[in-house]
Amino acid sequence: MTPAIELNDLRKQYGRQTALHGLTLSVAPGTVFGLIGPNGAGKTTTLRMLVDIIRPTSGTARVLGTDPRTGGAALRRRIGYVPGELRMEGRTTGRRLLDFYASVSGPVRPSQVNELAERLSCDLTRPVRTLSKGNKQKLGLIQAFMHEPPLLILDEPTSGLDPLVQREFLNLVHEARQNGQTVLLSSHVLSEIQQAADEVAVLSEGRVVAAGAVDELRLGAVRRVRAVMTDADPDAVRSALAPLSPTAAPEIRAQDDRVIVHSTIEGDVDPLVKALARFHVAELLIEEPDLEESVLRLYGPSRPAASPTGGE
Secondary structure, rough: OOEEEEEEEEEEEEEOEEEEEEEEEEEOOEEEEEEEEEOOOHHHHHHHHHHHOOOOOEEEEEEOOHHHHHHHHHOOEEEEEOOOOOOOOOOEEEEHHHHHHHHOOOOOOOOOOHHHHHHHOOOOEEEHHHHHHHHHHHHHHHHHHOOOOOOEEEEEEOOOHHHHHHHHHHHHHHHHOOOOEEEEEEOOHHHHHHOOOOEEEEOOOEEEEEEEEEHHHHOOOEEEEEEEEEEOOOOHHHHOOOOHHHHHEEEEEEEEEEEEEEEEEEOOOHHHHHHOOOOOEEEEEEOOOOOOOOHHOOOOOOOHHHHOOOOO
């Protein structure tokens, strides 16, 4: 089966600066593929190459079986694209803007625009220039999904959206996959990738440092823990936590009659919770760290990639 997207040794240089170092990966048709990594990792550069906004310094890319550099308008009509920096201005209304996009992208099923606008809570009667960032983002999503293209390339698509609309976006992604469409999704929201993607590639400094099925990668294995204990001795807390793995790296401090513990945990939190259970725990917060911290801690550039999808 021909991949929906196939990149081979893709490189991009801006003068002396290298944005991509020989990127190689393959996206199977009908799947949701997540592309994650910290700022500057090369995600947006990669996606812009796929729609021929910028061109690689070397290497090859094929999108829906075609080189983006020669595919022209015919290829772009088969792609729904949301850029990372979506700019929409003008006095025209959202509906008229979408009518224009429909004339460019190809046929749109009757009532499709209204259905998407309702699902995303998007008012199409307002002038585009008066819309907030979140409402412009909704328009961008509608124009990408409305012609039901075989490939969706979405760069930070939920930026500026409230949680309810983010959830509806994930429903749209799941439905696209069920319809046989391919989705390439770049995101800073780790939970979004975990919920939506079948496979994922982790980029760091222009390289694929890990790739594979979402459940095979430890994307949620790094968490922050904050615990507050009352009537506890800091030395006793420090002693209780000492046998834990050094990756926990707890910070322990006394404040009035409380002992506060901050730690970043990789892997199972159960040993830490059991160690704290011998004290009176007044507060316990376990949260996902930001994506950059999680990715770089687990898959920093010094770690080699091992990937069935073609990491570097």
